[in-house]
Amino acid sequence: MKKTISILILFVAMIAVFSACGKKSETEKVRPKVIGFSQCNSAEPWREAMNQQMQNEAAKHPEIKLIISDGNQDNSKQLADVENFLVQEVDLLIISPNEAQPLTAIVEKVHKSGIPVVILDRKIMSDAYTSFIGADNVLIGEMAGKYAAKVLNGKGKIAEIWGLKGSTPALERHEGFVKALADYPDIEVIYEQDGAWLRRRGREIMENVLQRFEKIDLVYGHNDPMAIGAYLAAKNANREKDILFIGIDGLPGAEGGIQAVENKELSATFVYPTGGKEAIETALKILAGEKVERNITLGTRTVSLDEGK
Ligand code: FRU
Numbered sequence: 001m002k003k004t005i006s007i008l009i010l011f012v013a014m015i016a017v018f019s020a021c022g023k024k025s026e027t028e029k030v031r032p033k034v035i036g037f038s039q040c041n042s043a044e045p046w047r048e049a050m051n052q053q054m055q056n057e058a059a060k061h062p063e064i065k066l067i068i069s070d071g072n073q074d075n076s077k078q079l080a081d082v083e084n085f086l087v088q089e090v091d092l093l094i095i096s097p098n099e100a101q102p103l104t105a106i107v108e109k110v111h112k113s114g115i116p117v118v119i120l121d122r123k124i125m126s127d128a129y130t131s132f133i134g135a136d137n138v139l140i141g142e143m144a145g146k147y148a149a150k151v152l153n154g155k156g157k158i159a160e161i162w163g164l165k166g167s168t169p170a171l172e173r174h175e176g177f178v179k180a181l182a183d184y185p186d187i188e189v190i191y192e193q194d195g196a197w198l199r200r201r202g203r204e205i206m207e208n209v210l211q212r213f214e215k216i217d218l219v220y221g222h223n224d225p226m227a228i229g230a231y232l233a234a235k236n237a238n239r240e241k242d243i244l245f246i247g248i249d250g251l252p253g254a255e256g257g258i259q260a261v262e263n264k265e266l267s268a269t270f271v272y273p274t275g276g277k278e279a280i281e282t283a284l285k286i287l288a289g290e291k292v293e294r295n296i297t298l299g300t301r302t303v304s305l306d307e308g309k
Pocket of ligand 1: 197223248
């Protein structure tokens with residue numbers, strides 16, 4: 001009898017302990033903070049690398065949940081993505097805007113609603129954000145200009161293939177380049193065209209440039225894919241040996257700019273870090289209530305085979 005009673009008591013006690021545990025874990029289960037990342041397009045290798053860095057960093061932190069939307073290089077699609085994050089009441093927005101002007105009002109709206117905003121790589125036309133992260137594109141443009149002047153020995157004809165003109169890196173990479181070339185009156189930019197950051201467009205533009213001009217000494221692509229596209233067009237026309245090609249991004253890997261320099265397709269590239277890791281690190285700090293820098297400037301460097309000569 002005694003034995004039966006003690007087994008019964010033990011049984012009741014176990015049930016009590018289990019149910020208490022259950023309740024505790026339910027109250028302790030905290031909802032992860034949601035970070036919405038509005039990517040302007042996930043198709044290019046550089047953007048894929050940025051997304052991957054973010055996902056790797058976010059995976060280390062179970063207290064956050066990262067949602068990435070793909071704007072497909074389309075301002076209205078990206079605007080709808082951000083509206084959607086606002087409706088979902090995300091805890092923080094990270095955005096790399098396709099073009100500055102069309103995305104400015106929606107970012108202002110998010111910021112005004114009290115949601116912290118981290119802007120990554122491309123800027124908006126407003127200071128309604130918590131932190132901006134990106135490399136200095138004016139400086140990169142200047143480095144490209146100085147490099148061009150050096151390899152051309154201060155004289156020559158250049159074709160410039162722009163990134164999307166409504167995006168700030170294109171404007172800033174142009175500005176820096178022009179600034180560096182101001183000291184070289186014998187260097188002339190004979191042709192400029194918007195290549196929308198696309199390799200396919202770089203190739204098409206170069207086909208046109210090759211038809212129009214007999215002499216081109218250097219092609220400055222605002223990114224590596226466009227510079228590589230231009231190289232391929234020149235190769236197709238058997239003129240690649242007469243022209244130097246420079247780009248920006250310096251992405252590692254088989255398709256990247258560093259490999260293109262090693263293959264001697266590009267003379268140089270300038271590393272443009274994606275900032276994916278830094279964006280998540282910054283978001284975590286903001287969500288923890290810590291103060292962050294308003295502008296976080298990422299580093300760059302020249303990659304070329306003649307470096308140091
Ligand atoms: C990718 C990309 C990069 C470039 C950056 C500028 O979409 O075009 O090649 O460096 O965006 O924002």
